[in-house]
Amino acid sequence: LSSIRFYTALLLRILLVHYISRTTNNSSSCDSGNSPTEGASSSKKPVSRKKEFGNMLFNLSKEIGKDELISLKRLCGSVYDLIPKGDLEKMEQAYDVFQFLREDMRIAIDNTELLEQLLKEIRRKDLVEKYIKPFVSK
Numbered sequence: 001l002s003s004i005r006f007y008t009a010l011l012l013r014i015l016l017v018h019y020i021s022r023t024t025n026n027s028s029s030c031d032s033g034n035s036p037t038e039g040a041s042s043s044k045k046p047v048s049r050k051k052e053f054g055n056m057l058f059n060l061s062k063e064i065g066k067d068e069l070i071s072l073k074r075l076c077g078s079v080y081d082l083i084p085k086g087d088l089e090k091m092e093q094a095y096d097v098f099q100f101l102r103e104d105m106r107i108a109i110d111n112t113e114l115l116e117q118l119l120k121e122i123r124r125k126d127l128v129e130k131y132i133k134p135f136v137s138k
């Protein structure tokens with residue numbers, strides 16, 4: 001009888017150890033199951049922020065008037081030599097100018113210095129306050 005108890009106890013111990021190692025492994029596999037979802041959401045963020053940056057530039061562009069666009073194009077052309085003349089001639093809105101500078105890596109989410117300077121020079125510092133500052137501080 002005592003030997004049956006002994007083996008029962010031993011069996012329970014074995015089962016218990018098994019149970020613990022299983023749950024330990026499963027909890028760790030749960031952790032590793034969580035990180036891909038975290039990675040997915042964090043890799044989504046830059047995309048939406050990129051999109052938001054584009055939206056911000058688009059919204060900002062709509063506030064730039066005709067004369068201001070002419071000044072902006074002149075700055076990017078003959079003054080700072082950022083955009084070739086041929087390209088400038090095709091640009092009908094400020095957004096085209098910003099898009100070009102963005103593709104040229106002169107403007108980026110974490111690099112809005114040039115953009116701010118251009119806006120200041122066309123006397124639209126208000127747009128820096130209204131669009132760029134809120135975006136950068138987000």
Ligand SMILES: *[C@@H]1O[C@H](CO)[C@@H](O)[C@H](O)[C@H]1NC(C)=O
Binds near residue numbers: 021022025
């Ligand atoms: C649990 O995981 C460890 C290391 O990841 C492994 O060595 C062990 O064999 C696993 N145990 C079971 C019961 O799967």
Ligand SMILES: *[C@@H]1O[C@H](CO)[C@@H](O)[C@H](O)[C@H]1NC(C)=O
Binds near residue numbers: 052053055056
């Ligand atoms: C741009 O304007 C749209 C429509 O007015 C607005 O819904 C959106 O939030 C604005 N986005 C940014 C980044 O300013």
Ligand SMILES: CC(=O)N[C@H]1CO[C@H](CO)[C@@H](O)[C@@H]1O
Binds near residue numbers: 021022025026029
């Ligand atoms: C790694 C590991 O131990 N996985 C186990 C998790 O739990 C299920 C049952 O709930 C087992 O089938 C797995 O082997």
